[in-house]
Amino acid sequence: MPRKIIIIGAHAAGVDAASAARKKDRSAQITLITKEKKVGYSRCGLPFVLGGHIESFDDLIVFPESFYKIMKLSLLTETTVTKIDPKTKTVDIKDNLGKQQSLSYDSLIITAGATPRVPKILGLEKKGVYFVRTIEDGQKISKALKAAKSAVIIGSGLVGLEVAVACCERDLKVSVVEFLPCVLPFLLDNDMADRVQKMLEEKGITFVLAEPVEEIIGSDKVNGIRVGQRVLPADVVVVAAGVTPNVELAENAGILLGKTKAIKTNSKMQTNLPDIYAAGDCVESVNLVTGEPILSQLGTTAVRQGKVAGINAAGGKSEFIGTLGSWITQLFETEIGGSGLPAFMAEKYGVNSISATITSKTRADYFPGALPIRIKLVAEKQTGKLISAQIIGGEEVTQRINALSFAIQKEMTAQELAKAETCYAPPVSETWEPMILAAELLLRKIN
Numbered sequence: 001m002p003r004k005i006i007i008i009g010a011h012a013a014g015v016d017a018a019s020a021a022r023k024k025d026r027s028a029q030i031t032l033i034t035k036e037k038k039v040g041y042s043r044c045g046l047p048f049v050l051g052g053h054i055e056s057f058d059d060l061i062v063f064p065e066s067f068y069k070i071m072k073l074s075l076l077t078e079t080t081v082t083k084i085d086p087k088t089k090t091v092d093i094k095d096n097l098g099k100q101q102s103l104s105y106d107s108l109i110i111t112a113g114a115t116p117r118v119p120k121i122l123g124l125e126k127k128g129v130y131f132v133r134t135i136e137d138g139q140k141i142s143k144a145l146k147a148a149k150s151a152v153i154i155g156s157g158l159v160g161l162e163v164a165v166a167c168c169e170r171d172l173k174v175s176v177v178e179f180l181p182c183v184l185p186f187l188l189d190n191d192m193a194d195r196v197q198k199m200l201e202e203k204g205i206t207f208v209l210a211e212p213v214e215e216i217i218g219s220d221k222v223n224g225i226r227v228g229q230r231v232l233p234a235d236v237v238v239v240a241a242g243v244t245p246n247v248e249l250a251e252n253a254g255i256l257l258g259k260t261k262a263i264k265t266n267s268k269m270q271t272n273l274p275d276i277y278a279a280g281d282c283v284e285s286v287n288l289v290t291g292e293p294i295l296s297q298l299g300t301t302a303v304r305q306g307k308v309a310g311i312n313a314a315g316g317k318s319e320f321i322g323t324l325g326s327w328i329t330q331l332f333e334t335e336i337g338g339s340g341l342p343a344f345m346a347e348k349y350g351v352n353s354i355s356a357t358i359t360s361k362t363r364a365d366y367f368p369g370a371l372p373i374r375i376k377l378v379a380e381k382q383t384g385k386l387i388s389a390q391i392i393g394g395e396e397v398t399q400r401i402n403a404l405s406f407a408i409q410k411e412m413t414a415q416e417l418a419k420a421e422t423c424y425a426p427p428v429s430e431t432w433e434p435m436i437l438a439a440e441l442l443l444r445k446i447n
């Protein structure tokens with residue numbers, strides 16, 4: 001009898017789980033079930049369609065129908081899994097016409113993802129207020145922006161800022177409201193975040209920080225928001241206040257949640273129930289610096305965990321060791337990225353840290369097109385072990401963040417990084433690589 005694998009959800013984690021399971025077990029019956037009509041598309045690309053960098057939302061579909069056929073995967077769209085019964089090893093499903101049935105599994109993988117967090121703000125039900133998660137959300141926002149002159153974005157995380165930039169690129173007057181005191185508040189230290197904010201202000205975006213939105217105003221359609229004593233005009237409001245893991249189905253089946261209230265798994269992505277795995281935005285991960293549970297909620301983490309879950313669910317052996325939450329974005333022409341535990345987070349976890357920040361150039365000084373790049377490195381004070389890298393501007397930020405993420409993961413010290421070898425040619429780099437200069441300064445401060 002072929003092994004029956006059921007996957008709940010068909011996005012980053014789900015599709016990667018299916019693909020990995022298929023590679024491991026050529027004869028397994030693999031079924032993906034999702035509530036959504038469109039599947040296997042990149043949520044990450046939504047802001048860039050809004051900003052006009054990508055022509056159509058359909059261009060975001062990474063896995064077209066042909067993929068499921070080639071991989072021999074059954075795909076049930078617009079179908080909801082309503083119950084998991086671990087005793088009978090079945091799931092109950094209901095399609096968009098109301099038809100219900102029960103499917104049995106040998107292995108089950110839950111990749112139910114996350115849902116936009118709904119902040120407690122009066123007036124969220126008004127026309128012109130949007131959340132941003134699905135292709136349909138993107139299409140609605142895009143349509144609304146055509147007739148709009150002003151937009152307010154609630155939340156200054158990665159998604160909030162990317163959407164703010166997109167609105168600005170469409171010539172709207174844009175304000176971002178954030179209830180914490182700086183932009184990218186969970187990703188950057190204040191000194192770096194201030195620079196990002198300044199860069200965006202120079203491009204015309206207005207910020208209201210450290211104040212929660214009190215009310216969305218307008219009759220049935222939004223025409224502004226009230227924050228503190230101020231009213232900001234808005235024809236469109238986009239709420240980007242983070243996401244909440246979808247755990248209800250798992251919890252009802254007796255699957256344990258962790259400290260973060262997301263599904264708890266071991267490094268094989270196994271839940272506490274036999275033959276049930278979970279991956280992606282609905283699970284908690286281990287932070288590689290602190291060893292503590294965290295919510296990663298990044299596509300990169302989702303695909304890695306999905307792959308591990310898929311291999312194990314198909315009888316193989318694979319592990320996901322944890323994450324540094326390495327991230328990258330591009331806001332206008334500025335690349336910004338980070339990895340590890342920023343200094344302010346280190347303090348929260350009781351890690352005694354020390355940091356150094358340098359500004360350098362990305363090419364030889366005399367070479368046309370050299371751009372300034374700012375790098376902040378944070379290390380554990382006692383050991384000199386690197387724990388965070390944050391970069392703003394320049395070129396090749398992605399690959400520098402990747403290199404520094406490898407360094408943090410391998411517990412490299414500032415001393416080791418300061419002596420690491422890098423390459424050089426005038427059109428593409430400086431003689432002294434900026435990462436090395438940052439490590440040297442950090443080492444001097446440690447000593």
Ligand SMILES: Cc1cc2nc3c(=O)[nH]c(=O)nc-3n(C[C@H](O)[C@H](O)[C@H](O)COP(=O)(O)OP(=O)(O)OC[C@H]3O[C@@H](n4cnc5c(N)ncnc54)[C@H](O)[C@@H]3O)c2cc1C
Pocket residue numbers: 008009010011012013014033034035036042043044045046047079080081082111112113114115132133134159246249279280281282297298299300301302328
């Ligand atoms: C605008 C935006 C930009 C982003 N940019 C980046 C980026 O640049 N880099 C990055 O790393 N990450 C980015 N992310 C995050 C990334 O998209 C997510 O981490 C990733 O989508 C998580 O994948 P997932 O498969 O775990 O969950 P999801 O993508 O949430 O998919 C889960 C699916 O399961 C379905 N489902 C849930 N419950 C059921 C049920 N009971 N029955 C059937 N189906 C169910 C849901 O409808 C959903 O379709 C971005 C996210 C957004 C919204």
